[in-house]
Amino acid sequence: MEEKKQKIILTGDRPTGRLHIGHYVGSLRRRVELQESGEFDKIFIMIADAQALTDNADNPEKVRQNIIEVALDYLSAGLDPAKSHILIQSQVAELTELTFYYMNLVTVQRLQRNPTVKQEIQMRGFNDDAAADNKAGTPVGFFCYPISQAADITAFKATTVPVGEDQEPMIEQTREIVRKFNATYGPALVEPEILLPDNAACLRLPGTDGKAKMSKSLGNCIYLSDSAEEVKAKVRGMYTDPGHLQVSDPGKVEGNPVFTYLDAFCRPEHFERFGECFHGRKSSFDFHSLEEVKAQYRAGGLGDVMIKNFLTEVLNDTLEPIRVRRKALEKDLPYVYDVLRKGTEAAREAAAATLADVKRAMRINYFDAGVLDELIKEQSERFK
Numbered sequence: 001m002e003e004k005k006q007k008i009i010l011t012g013d014r015p016t017g018r019l020h021i022g023h024y025v026g027s028l029r030r031r032v033e034l035q036e037s038g039e040f041d042k043i044f045i046m047i048a049d050a051q052a053l054t055d056n057a058d059n060p061e062k063v064r065q066n067i068i069e070v071a072l073d074y075l076s077a078g079l080d081p082a083k084s085h086i087l088i089q090s091q092v093a094e095l096t097e098l099t100f101y102y103m104n105l106v107t108v109q110r111l112q113r114n115p116t117v118k119q120e121i122q123m124r125g126f127n128d129d130a131a132a133d134n135k136a137g138t139p140v141g142f143f144c145y146p147i148s149q150a151a152d153i154t155a156f157k158a159t160t161v162p163v164g165e166d167q168e169p170m171i172e173q174t175r176e177i178v179r180k181f182n183a184t185y186g187p188a189l190v191e192p193e194i195l196l197p198d199n200a201a202c203l204r205l206p207g208t209d210g211k212a213k214m215s216k217s218l219g220n221c222i223y224l225s226d227s228a229e230e231v232k233a234k235v236r237g238m239y240t241d242p243g244h245l246q247v248s249d250p251g252k253v254e255g256n257p258v259f260t261y262l263d264a265f266c267r268p269e270h271f272e273r274f275g276e277c278f279h280g281r282k283s284s285f286d287f288h289s290l291e292e293v294k295a296q297y298r299a300g301g302l303g304d305v306m307i308k309n310f311l312t313e314v315l316n317d318t319l320e321p322i323r324v325r326r327k328a329l330e331k332d333l334p335y336v337y338d339v340l341r342k343g344t345e346a347a348r349e350a351a352a353a354t355l356a357d358v359k360r361a362m363r364i365n366y367f368d369a370g371v372l373d374e375l376i377k378e379q380s381e382r383f384k
Contacts, residue, residue: 005159006041006159008040008041008157008158008159008190009034009040009042009043009044009158009161010044010046010152010153010156010192011031011044011046011161011163012044012046012047012048012089013046013047014048014049014051014052015049015063015069016056016216017069018066018069018073018223018225019069019070019073019223020214020221020222020223020224021205021221021222021223021261021264021315021319022204022205022214023224024077024224025197025205025264026163026164026197026205027162027164028074030162030197030198031043031045031079031162032077032079034160034195035079035080040160042350043083043084044084044156044158045079045084045087046087046088046089047071047086047087047088047089047340048089049064049088049090050095050096050148051089051148053090054141054145054148055139055142057139067088067340068336068337069225071086071339071340072326073224073322073326074086075325076225076323076325077322081339085342085343085347086339086340086343087340087343087344087346087347088340088344091344091348092344092347092348092351094354094355095148095155095351097355098351099144099148099150099151101358102150105177105180106146106176106177110173110176111144111147114146114169114170114173115169116146116168116170117145117146119166120142121138121142124142145170146170146174147173147177149170149174150173150177150178153171153192154174154177154178154189154192155347155354155355157189157350157354158190158192159190159192160192160193160195161174161194162194162196163194163195164196164197165196166204166213167194168194168196171194174192175191175192178190178191178192179191181358181361185361185362186361188357188360189358205260205264206257207220207221208220208221208222208237208238208257210257222235222315224319224322224323225322225323226319227323228316231316232316235308235311235312235315236312238257238258238308240256240257240258240304240307240308241255241256241304247282247300247301248300248301249300250298250299251297251298251300251302251304252298253294253298258304259297259307261314262290262293265311265314265315265318266290266314268288270310270313271287273313273317274310274313274314274317275287277306277313278310280303280306283302283303293307293310356368
């Protein structure tokens with residue numbers, strides 16, 4: 001009888017700062033849903049500190065301090081250590097060895113064509129033309145990011161990788177490495193599938209300034225740990241439709257971050273609970289759905305202030321339980337670090353098993369039980 005194939009998830013984040021609501025709708029909320037679905041045999045959630053060091057090598061303390069920030073965000077958002085292994089990447093040495101072997105399966109030219117690598121290099125201001133200045137060029141470790149990510153995914157034999165759409169080129173590169181390895185050495189690795197958010201608005205949440213991507217480096221984020229007042233202030237200053245100058249003007253919904261956020265976070269019950277946001281001195285509306293709000297905004301007569309007030313209530317309603325759990329966890333840091341230690345130990349065990357399979361397939365497992373005797377016998381024949 002054929003053994004049932006396990007369903008395994010691997011995903012994670014770089015610890016370069018607190019997680020924001022783009023992370024939440026793009027992947028974190030879905031991770032919790034998948035965790036609670038009971039459909040998966042194992043779930044590994046990685047804090048990718050080694051990858052964060054590829055462009056923060058001169059500031060390791062930043063990465064070190066943010067490990068606990070990300071762990072707190074994970075746990076407060078609902079990841080359960082009884083159901084998901086939360087691990088620290090740098091503490092699983094097998095990942096580095098796998099990366100080294102996979103480097104021989106990828107060309108420099110293929111890495112240069114990776115759209116995510118090109119975008120990230122541009123965003124960080126790396127300048128490869130300034131070859132005389134080491135600091136201006138792209139670090140090799142950063143350039144090899146897709147290979148390292150392939151090692152992370154395959155080490156746990158992940159079948160499913162829930163990420164945002166910007167990571168699609170990275171997952172495809174992993175699939176190429178898996179196919180190349182298995183064709184060259186034999187079927188030792190599992191080819192993963194990407195799992196994108198099912199809400200189109202969640203694929204890539206724009207920044208509060210209207211830029212295409214919410215990013216810590218651009219300072220256009222709303223963080224999961226922001227206070228209610230911080231959320232209110234950030235929403236108040238959000239970019240909307242620049243052509244919607246007067247309340248009576250027709251407004252554009254498409255490309256308007258306020259409506260994109262509502263698409264990602266708004267639920268039907270929010271209209272019953274926060275409908276008073278649309279009641280004012282000069283005009284009042286009784287909306288029962290987001291489509292009604294959009295229709296009125298397009299027609300004119302609905303001001304940005306009302307919509308922003310509603311969005312503030314919606315976001316704070318979502319974030320308040322997360323804030324409460326985070327405050328409690330901040331007072332019990334030994335527990336949080338114990339979660340990380342145990343999750344890392346489970347990850348190391350799984351990665352070690354995969355590395356053994358890889359070395360066996362590559363025939364570089366020289367000292368495994370039974371292999372050395374066979375190797376000595378084989379080589380002795382050569383030297384007779």
